[in-house]
Amino acid sequence: MATPDPRIDLSREQLLAVGSPQARLYVEAPPGSGKTTVSAQRFGLHRFARTADHRAVIAVSFTRSATAEIRNRVLEHWGPTALAWPHRIVTLDTLVHQLLNHLLRSELLQWPGGHLELRVLDSWQSHLPSIYAFNRPVLELHGNRIAPGIVRESRRGPTIEQEAFETAVSEGTCTHEDVRSVLAAALDSHTVRTELATFLTRSVRSLIIDEIFDANLLDLQVVTLAARAGLAVTLVGDPWQALYGFRGARPEQVPILMDHEGFTRQSLHASFRFTDEPQRLLTRRLRRKEPAVVDDGDVSQVNVVLARKWDALWDTDPRVLPLAIRSPSGQFQEAATTLLLSLMTDRAFGIGAVFANDALTALGITDSQAITRLQPRLQTILDSLAGDEDLDAVRNALNTTIATESSRKAPKRDRTHIARLENLRARLRLPDDQLVPGLTCHQAKGREWDRVGVHLEEPDREALRAGLDHTRETHRMLYVALTRARLLSLAV
Numbered sequence: 362m363a364t365p366d367p368r369i370d371l372s373r374e375q376l377l378a379v380g381s382p383q384a385r386l387y388v389e390a391p392p393g394s395g396k397t398t399v400s401a402q403r404f405g406l407h408r409f410a411r412t413a414d415h416r417a418v419i420a421v422s423f424t425r426s427a428t429a430e431i432r433n434r435v436l437e438h439w440g441p442t443a444l445a446w447p448h449r450i451v452t453l454d455t456l457v458h459q460l461l462n463h464l465l466r467s468e469l470l471q472w473p474g475g476h477l478e479l480r481v482l483d484s485w486q487s488h489l490p491s492i493y494a495f496n497r498p499v500l501e502l503h504g505n506r507i508a509p510g511i512v513r514e515s516r517r518g519p520t521i522e523q524e525a526f527e528t529a530v531s532e533g534t535c536t537h538e539d540v541r542s543v544l545a546a547a548l549d550s551h552t553v554r555t556e557l558a559t560f561l562t563r564s565v566r567s568l569i570i571d572e573i574f575d576a577n578l579l580d581l582q583v584v585t586l587a588a589r590a591g592l593a594v595t596l597v598g599d600p601w602q603a604l605y606g607f608r609g610a611r612p613e614q615v616p617i618l619m620d621h622e623g624f625t626r627q628s629l630h631a632s633f634r635f636t637d638e639p640q641r642l643l644t645r646r647l648r649r650k651e652p653a654v655v656d657d658g659d660v661s662q663v664n665v666v667l668a669r670k671w672d673a674l675w676d677t678d679p680r681v682l683p684l685a686i687r688s689p690s691g692q693f694q695e696a697a698t699t700l701l702l703s704l705m706t707d708r709a710f711g712i713g714a715v716f717a718n719d720a721l722t723a724l725g726i727t728d729s730q731a732i733t734r735l736q737p738r739l740q741t742i743l744d745s746l747a748g749d750e751d752l753d754a755v756r757n758a759l760n761t762t763i764a765t766e767s768s769r770k771a772p773k774r775d776r777t778h779i780a781r782l783e784n785l786r787a788r789l790r791l792p793d794d795q796l797v798p799g800l801t802c803h804q805a806k807g808r809e810w811d812r813v814g815v816h817l818e819e820p821d822r823e824a825l826r827a828g829l830d831h832t833r834e835t836h837r838m839l840y841v842a843l844t845r846a847r848l849l850s851l852a853v
């Protein structure tokens with residue numbers, strides 16, 4: 362999903378995929394072959410088809426950034442009327458929410474308090490204080506009635522108070538996860554499936570799903586429902602780039618669904634990304650599961666360093682400045698350090714930390730003026746961190762500063778926090794022009810750079826020597842990382 366060039370001419374194989382008359386089409390597209398390009402063009406073609414059929418053309422992807430990328434390409438190429446209602450480009454979460462709304466309005470399901478419209482949050486963090494507990498509040502389905510319940514987890518984790526959850530739900534507020542769990546339970550009912558199929562048939566003529574290999578079982582049920590409801594369904598994806606097993610993605614189920622529902626496959630082969638022959642050869646070997654060796658390089662030779670985990674990036678060369686502390690967990694200290702990191706990445710690369718907004722949410726800081734007030738004070742803390750100030754003192758100053766704008770409480774002692782400040786200090790002591798951004802494979806998916814350094818550990822090198830196996834997620838992460846560069850990838 363690199364910066365699109367609206368003037369590019371589609372290749373023959375891209376044109377065949379975009380214009381395919383098949384109602385159930387699967388476009389398999391390896392890295393850089395134009396997955397996003399094809400999704401956007403097929404959306405436009407279906408949208409502006411000469412037809413008296415006024416039902417919607419909908420394109421979906423899984424993340425907001427991927428959805429925005431398709432939307433931008435559609436707007437650039439086809440203009441704003443492409444998105445005149447009911448045609449739309451949304452996340453799969455939004456589509457799932459719309460299906461649940463329909464079930465509420467048609468009274469097949471009943472929300473506590475009788476709500477027909479819901480306010481759906483990304484997470485409870487921004488709305489209610491987090492607690493650590495074994496018990497997690499959930500929504501259950503009893504007949505057609507949705508009701509709050511509790512599940513007991515095997516480990517304590519961040520959650521919210523049961524009572525607060527019940528109040529919010531009775532006011533019509535919930536999270537996308539709640540919406541998904543209710544719809545998944547509701548789809549067990551034949552009546553619900555029939556109603557949703559009728560709704561889809563009446564309102565949608567074409568559904569295009571990008572990155573289909575990131576779909577979980579509920580997503581795949583929605584795809585099956587749409588295909589059986591007679592919609593034109595286009596699935597676009599690459600089985601080698603499925604990375605979201607940890608979020609419930611079931612890439613191994615996608616070919617089964619496609620066989621079962623009779624999808625026709627159209628493959629793209631040519632990549633427009635790899636501009637030098639050694640990189641093209643490397644990526645070809647990887648995809649053919651042949652043994653491959655990645656040459657060692659130095660951080661100074663690359664535009665970005667990629668690794669599987671944020672921790673690995675922090676533990677590598679200090680010239681690598683990772684764009685996140687770790688995946689957001691809502692903890693105070695991690696969020697506070699993320700705000701410091703964001704100032705550093707902004708100064709070095711002109712971009713904020715990846716989870717800066719999540720950090721503000723976790724700290725309950727939503728007012729833009731509060732953010733503006735914090736900036737110079739955080740900068741002062743960074744200046745003392747760059748010097749010789751005791752790290753405990755820096756941590757205290759950071760907590761005190763955040764407390765002036767946040768009602769959340771800082772924990773008393775936290776060794777991890779001191780280690781994180783030490784990591785920032787090591788980078789602060791280097792000149793900005795020596796720093797190189799570090800990203801995880803997940804964050805790098807869909808993106809491209811001229812020169813990419815991949816942080817390889819011994820098991821990775823072994824996997825490469827033996828040939829990658831695309832049924833293993835760790836191998837797919839390596840594959841995604843090694844296919845982001847236009848020029849030859851290096852091991853760092």
Ligand SMILES: Nc1ncnc2c1ncn2[C@@H]1O[C@H](COP(=O)(O)OP(=O)(O)OP(=O)(O)O)[C@@H](O)[C@H]1O
Pocket residue numbers: 362363364365366369370371372375390391392393394395396397398399599602633634806807808
């Ligand atoms: N027909 C074409 N001619 C020239 N360049 C193209 C063509 N199609 C796509 N590209 C360019 O190739 C690059 C990759 O395209 P795109 O991002 O759509 O690929 P992708 O399959 O989504 O990549 P990935 O799988 O790695 O996410 C972009 O820079 C895009 O502008």
